[in-house]
Amino acid sequence: MHLLPPYRHHPEHHHQPGDSTWLDLDAGLTIGNARPFGLPLRFGYDTADPFALILDLRAPTGTVTVWRLSRDLVWEGLQQPTGLGDVRIWPPCPCHNRPDLRITLRGRQSTALLDIPAQPVRRWLATRAFALVPQGAEADLIDWDTELNRLLPGPA
Incomplete structure (x- = not known):
């Protein structure tokens, strides 16, 4: 899993902690050598964690798997x-008539290939x-003093 740590909001920034936006889409999912099937997913962005996107994958069983991806990585992809x-991540490929963004997620037990509408x-x-x-x-949204204090040991 490509995880990013949660950050604390910088108190002087003009955005409110928790400003967010969501995008619901249907994607194609292939796991291993199985046939692809449709899967609803949701991308999320929350200013409380400014470097990350949330990717919720909603399985037909009702299980939700959450991945946190670098926002810049998805944009570059x-x-x-x-x-x-x-x-x-691979961009759409017009030469192969593939209009989708392709994301491969490798977990401990399997690999998933997502085909997501790119536009x-x-x-x-x-x-x-x-x-x-x-x-x-x-x-600019990160309270660096708070983050540094979290990482450093307290007084001896």
Whole structure:
């Protein structure tokens, strides 16, 4: 899983903690060598965790699997192949008539391949997620003193 730590909001930033936006889509899911099937999913962005996107995968059984992905990684994946390790992303490929964003998620027991409509994701990131926090301004939302105090040991 490609996890990012939760950050504390910087108190002087003009966005309210928890400003968020969501995008619900239907995607194709392939696990291992099985046949692909449809799966509802939800992308989320919350300014309380400014570097991350939330990806909720809703299985037919009702189980929800949550992945946290780098927002910049998904944006870059709309332009060119990117990612390492557990998360890899490929942009749409017109030469193969594939209009979808393709994301591979590698878990402990299996690998999932998602085919997600690229245009709604691109539009949502550009007009909603980047409207909440412009690209490159994510660090402005973090209370660095609080984060540093969390990482350092207390007085001896």
